[in-house]
Amino acid sequence: MKRKNSPLPEDLENEMEESGSSQDEGEEEVEKDRETEEENGKKRKRSKKTVTPVDSEDGVLRPIKLTRGELYRPPTVEELNQLKEAESLFHCSLLKMQMEELLKEVALSERRKKLVDSFVLQITDVLHSVPHSPVVELTDLSWLTDVQVPFLLVPKAVKGKFHMEPPASVTLVGSYPLGTCIKPRVTVDLAVTIPSAILHPMDAINQRYPRKRALYLAGLAQHLLSSPAVGTLRFSCLHGNRLRPLLLVTPPGKDSSSVTLRIHAIPPPDFLKPSRFHPQKNNIRKEWFTGMEEPEKETSETPTPHYNSTVLGDHLPQAHLQFLSAVRDQCPAFKDGVALLKVWLRQRELDQGTGCFSGFLASMLLAYLLSTHRVGKSMNAYQLLRNALHFLASTDLTENGITLAKDPDSKAPSVAEFQAAFQVVFVDPSGHLNMCADMTACTYKQIQHEASLSLQFWDDPTLNGFQALLMTPKPLIRTYDNIFQLSGLVNLQASCKKLKLLGELMDHSGNYVVTVLPFLLSLLQRGLGERICLLTHSLPPDPEWPVDSEPPKHKDQAPLSFGLLLTPEHAHSVLERGPPADSPQAAEFRQLWGSRSELRRFQDGAITEAVLWSGVTACQRRLVPLQIITHLLQLHADIPESCVRFIGGEVDDVIRVGREAPSTGEEESLKVVQCYDDLSRKLWQLEDLPLSVTAVQGAHPALRYTQVFPPVPLKLDYSFFGREKTSRALVPQQGKPCPVYITPIKVICHVEGSGKWPHDKQAIRHIKAAFHIRLAELLSSQHKYTCKASPTHLDVWKDGVAFRIQVAYHREPQVLRESVTAEGMLIHRDNPEARALELETQHRTHLTSTLHGLQQQYPCFGAVCRLAKRWLAAQLFSADIGQDAADILVASLFLQPAPYTPPSSPQVGLLRFLFLLSSFDWKNNPLVVNLGNKLTAADYTEIKNNFAASRDSLPIMFIATPNDSKVSMWTREAPSVQMLQRIVMVAAESLRVLEAQLMDPSQTQDVRVAFRPPLDMYDVLIHLNSKQVPLIGKAVDRPRATFYQGIKEGTVASSGGALPVIDYDPVKQYLTELRDAFGELALFFYDPYGGSVIAVLWKPKAFEPKPFKTSLINARSVKVTDAEVSTVPNIEAILEDFCIIGEGLVKKVEPRTEKWVV
Amino acid sequence: MAASKEKHAKQSCVIPGGFTVLCLKFKSDSPTHHQLIVKEHRVRAEKSTQRPLNRTLFVLNIPPYCSQNVLKELFSRFGPVQSVELCEKPGASESTEPKLSKYFTPAEKEGFKVGYVVFKNASSVTAAASHPHDEPLIVCTEERPVRTGVQKWIHQYTHSFIPPDQLQEAVDSFMNDYDKRKEEEEERQKREAEEQAEDEEGWIKVTKGAKGAKARPHSEAANQRTLQKESKKKxxxxxxxxxxxxxxxxxxxxxxxxxxxxxxxxxxxxxxxxxxxxxxx
Incomplete structure (x- = not known):
């Protein structure tokens, strides 16, 4: 048998090893220019050669070996200093080196710089040759033939004249001349000074200047269109401000992606006096803006601070550049510090869009820190970044603004005046401009939150600070617990009216989205109160459009997204308790909540205003924030419910249980745990046992809230079942569908140690069986529970739930390990039997109680586990990553959330789980999960060292916990290298699909796509008869027709009744038999939660002909060629065996012979 | 032996090594078949009475649905079968431990197996080894249905119930047995200790003694502890x-x-x- 096309599994191993290098080559080609810095390249090659020629080839770390001579040669002073610095300044030299490498990655190469310089020269030449044009009215646009004005001309009428003229000067401004420009998205700012002849001193009023500026840019664009030096021409605007359009130019040909030139048009430096743009002055007349004559003229017009700062901002780029250049020259690490800060901002999506914290602000911030001596001039980039973050975390610019102006002139506004007009204040060196004019308070709070979070984990020696700080992207959807989107932004116009925001609308020149945003934010902040600890919003992206089309309207932009970071203890309470009815705040409360507010009397006798939201189960209560948001937006801003799209509960669907109220299993799990507590109490209190019970411990996911579908109390219809002859227990009947599946919940019952226990493994087994019998007798006589004792366990039917009690003797694993050698020496040898027993009776119980504790701390832990395991099962990986391993993986998301905060909604937990699976470097790092916070930093180092020393013998997915730091017991058997590779691939893909589905409002919501496994890679599909699949109702795509499984409605008796059918799952039996019989030839994959297909994958090496051997003949057929006898798998017979073994269960065996031939 | 079979009218399939390939079908109308590979059981060293030489047939590649009984019936066409033994791997039978009751014997893997079929007569072995290849053995027939799939699992579930008194009985009998063995062991040790004791004239009889007969075997852990103590002292x-x-x-x-x-x-x-x-x- 051969495979036709190159199949997955046999190459996976190679692929995994090669993936690094082959990917490299591909990228190398795409980004040739990146790696052309010759010097750099050479250095790399050299370092590779000298350090470790081996490891970069196979991508695995090996313990390093240095000769004695190398280690003990006398050190030079230089070397000593270097080593000392690395030790004291950074945690270790690793972090320092990592930062250096990162800076190398983002810095512009020499080649790229040359390219930029020549392109700038070319464009400057073209710009200088702009022809003169005749003077026309400002409203006359007929002279523009091929381009549109990059400006929303509302209102249309405006006075003034305009003509084209070559620019007074063309200069480089911004990050490129400063040297802080970094990859990717290399943008170079080019300031074109408009000649003073075009402008008029009164132009600042009523958008005349911004319109002239836009016309001038349009004129330049028209001229540039004909130039051969230009690749593409597009319009955009600076940080989403429509009054400040930009012209984007890229070089032609293959260099087009390497640089974007942004052309700003600016007025001559001394064109207008800065004092005219005081934040309390008005520069847009209401009469002009509304187009209406007002009968009685108001004495004063409303101030227009945002418009003012826009116009003023155009005057200053050159001055700012001079200022920053001076700072840069003082501080050698300034450039690198800014670059790091920019990377940090970019990973947090804070560096672009309206009201962003741009790279310019980052430079200004560092300049501020230098000028106020908060950082020293000789500090390195690492320290600059650290101090900048510390400053951001500790200073609230929304309360106390800062200024860079040393000695502002007398006309400059005071910081207090700025504070009154803007939410965030950071005044530039001139003293007239607030550089954070467009930033909302929420955005600044977000920056503060991020900065303090970063500082928290920076110093934590137990985690990879560098990775979390600078390398992990934090997209909105993965960062915040709940997201909601406002689509149909046109409705915000109505909100402006409702909120009476005409003045502000004028100030923002008609951009109603930006106008209304701060008001919505403060409204929601008030309404959500202590339910959230952070409210953020996506920054509206800068629009870009071709020069020959109209600029996009305000309503055309992407929907606004808001992120909520919940406080787990308050977020989902259904009650909003207000002030007492007679207090003065009551009116305010009523005003906020409108008709939803009502007077309520509470148990403590108080009568207060209160709002009650609906929600019975945890799953419904998770939607309380949605109810609040829609209510408030509807009430105060006239935003209809249909515009609000809440992303928070979509994926809950796949773990939905509950017949009446929709629930995701929290309530059911709680019930099971209560029931177990009762049972354990009763076990404790049993008398008449030969030895007493010392501990009762749960060893089942249902007892730590992480069972995907927790058991539900059941009442059975006896007529559906057969009866066993002696015990009258229920048994499944032939010819009927498979009865409902009842999970036995494993409980370990430790019995006191005593000299009476025998010291022999068979004898211990018999004694345990005797205990099971005795327990069964006592439980049924004292508590009337129906029991079934067997040698290995005891099943108890209680409250409609089945428990499986297993007696354990703590010395048994040790007895199993003991053996006597021929010399009479007593030795201890580990063996699988002892290991399995220890896992079952000691480690799993311990894990169960630890994770139970975690659930108490983080209410959504269980739900995240269930979602994660549902995904693993749905993708047919549940045999590879077991229940316990999956739970520990999820626990790590809560215990080590950096750079995020612990998830507070199941959905974000699932996304981070997928991200962890797909992005963790399993090959080179152990995943340390500090359960119960028992590991110290030293333990971490030890674990890492052990791991590095014996990497090859350890499982590929290595998870260390406090109890298990050396062997990773839960992932010992599985997954294999190949399977992990596949899991990583599928997780990455699922994450991508899921995030796209969740964020894109236009797509129809079907998150189940991420839960449907791709079946095309498997060789044989075994389709099952759905009537024999007991959990078919829990499948990802639930079947329309269900069948009767012997369950009755009604209250469940707490004890007595016939013993039901426990743990009878034909599919499970079938899989065991298949694996027993054909495990050497094939892998079997199945979704244990209602899957109706078993996927089979032939092992790649199974089909090679092998020489005849009596030990290697199973399921093979013999072939004789000459005197040689060889065997190959008897494929037809195996396929028939699939049917025979699964008689009655298998519907069809579908060999995918297009993939292989016999 | 191979040559004699060549003359057979319907040819049996013999492969080098002396093995004969038999054809096994689940049902008479099954489209495919498994190959049972059989040979007379011949091992020099084996003294086991359970597998008498020249009456035992060694069978390879037995599919999971062929139980002992099925196999017994299948091979009784070659002559009366005395017993059938199934194991996972070829090799000596390893029943040195005390016999366990059926409730305590660990469940076997349901995979392909190796069998030793003991006939009553030696001639049956040759008959089986010369069985023609194109006459398949049929596992499941009208008169002898074999349970598989859902039928089998329901059967298994129904028979997993053990009456508590029977289980208790099995436990008791094992423990009695165990206690008896324990006592004997103690007795023996006591006797040995007595033998090693001084006699009236102060002589000690030094014997070699059986292996592992010492009252308390010295353990590995104890050895290590002593070593560690020494190095600490140093x-x-x-x-x-x-x-x-x-x-x-x-x-x-x-x-x-x-x-x-x-x-x-x-x-x-x-x-x-x-x-x-x-x-x-």
Whole structure:
């Protein structure tokens, strides 16, 4: 048998090893220019050669070996200093080196710089040759033939004249001349000074200047269109401000992606006096803006601070550049510090869009820190970044603004005046401009939150600070617990009216989205109160459009997204308790909540205003924030419910249980745990046992809230079942569908140690069986529970739930390990039997109680586990990553959330789980999960060292916990290298699909796509008869027709009744038999939660002909060629065996012979 | 032996090594078949009475649905069958442990198996080994249905119930047996101890004794403990930073450690760089 096309599994191993290098080559080609810095390249090659020629080839770390001579040669002073610095300044030299490498990655190469310089020269030449044009009215646009004005001309009428003229000067401004420009998205700012002849001193009023500026840019664009030096021409605007359009130019040909030139048009430096743009002055007349004559003229017009700062901002780029250049020259690490800060901002999506914290602000911030001596001039980039973050975390610019102006002139506004007009204040060196004019308070709070979070984990020696700080992207959807989107932004116009925001609308020149945003934010902040600890919003992206089309309207932009970071203890309470009815705040409360507010009397006798939201189960209560948001937006801003799209509960669907109220299993799990507590109490209190019970411990996911579908109390219809002859227990009947599946919940019952226990493994087994019998007798006589004792366990039917009690003797694993050698020496040898027993009776119980504790701390832990395991099962990986391993993986998301905060909604937990699976470097790092916070930093180092020393013998997915730091017991058997590779691939893909589905409002919501496994890679599909699949109702795509499984409605008796059918799952039996019989030839994959297909994958090496051997003949057929006898798998017979073994269960065996031939 | 079969009218399929290939079908109308590979059981060293030479047939590649009974019936066409033994791997039978009751014998894997069929007559072995290849043996027939799939699992579930009294009985009988063995063991040890004791004239009789007969076997852990104690003692006696060369050595060691760490970090970086782990986006 051969495979036709190159199949997955046999190459996976190679692929995994090669993936690094082959990917490299591909990228190398795409980004040739990146790696052309010759010097750099050479250095790399050299370092590779000298350090470790081996490891970069196979991508695995090996313990390093240095000769004695190398280690003990006398050190030079230089070397000593270097080593000392690395030790004291950074945690270790690793972090320092990592930062250096990162800076190398983002810095512009020499080649790229040359390219930029020549392109700038070319464009400057073209710009200088702009022809003169005749003077026309400002409203006359007929002279523009091929381009549109990059400006929303509302209102249309405006006075003034305009003509084209070559620019007074063309200069480089911004990050490129400063040297802080970094990859990717290399943008170079080019300031074109408009000649003073075009402008008029009164132009600042009523958008005349911004319109002239836009016309001038349009004129330049028209001229540039004909130039051969230009690749593409597009319009955009600076940080989403429509009054400040930009012209984007890229070089032609293959260099087009390497640089974007942004052309700003600016007025001559001394064109207008800065004092005219005081934040309390008005520069847009209401009469002009509304187009209406007002009968009685108001004495004063409303101030227009945002418009003012826009116009003023155009005057200053050159001055700012001079200022920053001076700072840069003082501080050698300034450039690198800014670059790091920019990377940090970019990973947090804070560096672009309206009201962003741009790279310019980052430079200004560092300049501020230098000028106020908060950082020293000789500090390195690492320290600059650290101090900048510390400053951001500790200073609230929304309360106390800062200024860079040393000695502002007398006309400059005071910081207090700025504070009154803007939410965030950071005044530039001139003293007239607030550089954070467009930033909302929420955005600044977000920056503060991020900065303090970063500082928290920076110093934590137990985690990879560098990775979390600078390398992990934090997209909105993965960062915040709940997201909601406002689509149909046109409705915000109505909100402006409702909120009476005409003045502000004028100030923002008609951009109603930006106008209304701060008001919505403060409204929601008030309404959500202590339910959230952070409210953020996506920054509206800068629009870009071709020069020959109209600029996009305000309503055309992407929907606004808001992120909520919940406080787990308050977020989902259904009650909003207000002030007492007679207090003065009551009116305010009523005003906020409108008709939803009502007077309520509470148990403590108080009568207060209160709002009650609906929600019975945890799953419904998770939607309380949605109810609040829609209510408030509807009430105060006239935003209809249909515009609000809440992303928070979509994926809950796949773990939905509950017949009446929709629930995701929290309530059911709680019930099971209560029931177990009762049972354990009763076990404790049993008398008449030969030895007493010392501990009762749960060893089942249902007892730590992480069972995907927790058991539900059941009442059975006896007529559906057969009866066993002696015990009258229920048994499944032939010819009927498979009865409902009842999970036995494993409980370990430790019995006191005593000299009476025998010291022999068979004898211990018999004694345990005797205990099971005795327990069964006592439980049924004292508590009337129906029991079934067997040698290995005891099943108890209680409250409609089945428990499986297993007696354990703590010395048994040790007895199993003991053996006597021929010399009479007593030795201890580990063996699988002892290991399995220890896992079952000691480690799993311990894990169960630890994770139970975690659930108490983080209410959504269980739900995240269930979602994660549902995904693993749905993708047919549940045999590879077991229940316990999956739970520990999820626990790590809560215990080590950096750079995020612990998830507070199941959905974000699932996304981070997928991200962890797909992005963790399993090959080179152990995943340390500090359960119960028992590991110290030293333990971490030890674990890492052990791991590095014996990497090859350890499982590929290595998870260390406090109890298990050396062997990773839960992932010992599985997954294999190949399977992990596949899991990583599928997780990455699922994450991508899921995030796209969740964020894109236009797509129809079907998150189940991420839960449907791709079946095309498997060789044989075994389709099952759905009537024999007991959990078919829990499948990802639930079947329309269900069948009767012997369950009755009604209250469940707490004890007595016939013993039901426990743990009878034909599919499970079938899989065991298949694996027993054909495990050497094939892998079997199945979704244990209602899957109706078993996927089979032939092992790649199974089909090679092998020489005849009596030990290697199973399921093979013999072939004789000459005197040689060889065997190959008897494929037809195996396929028939699939049917025979699964008689009655298998519907069809579908060999995918297009993939292989016999 | 092979030559004699060549003359057979319907040919049996014999492959080098002396094995005969038999054809096994689940049902008479099954489209495919498994190959049972049989040979007379012949091992030089084996003395087992359970597998008498020249009456035992060694069978390979028995599919999971062929139980002992099925196999017995299948092979009774060649002559009366005395017993059938199934195991996972070929090899000597290993029943040295005390016999366990059926409730305590661990469940067997349901995979392909190896069988030893003991006939009553030696002639049956040759008959089986010369059975023609194109006459398949049929596992499941009208008169002898074999349960598989759902039928089998329901059957298994129904028979998993053990009456508590029977289970208790099995436990009791085993424990009695165990206690008896324990007593005998103690008796024996006592006797040996007595033998080694001084007699009236102060003589001690030194015997070789059976292996592992000592009253308490010395254990590995105890050995290790003694070794550790010794090395601890040694260390305690040592002087640290007493001589100037020792001091110098400590300093040297520190630098060497820093150096080593530096090199390790460098290696890590080189590796990460090779994997492009420094591109932030």
């Amino acid at each position: 260390r305690r006696k040592e002087l640290l930073n007493f001589y100037s060369w020792q001091h110098k050595n400590t300093q040297k060691q520190h630098i060497a450690e820093l150096r080593k760490k530096f090199e390790e970090d460098k290696q890590k970086i080189a590796l990460l760089r090779a994997q492009r782990k420094f591109r932030p986006y």
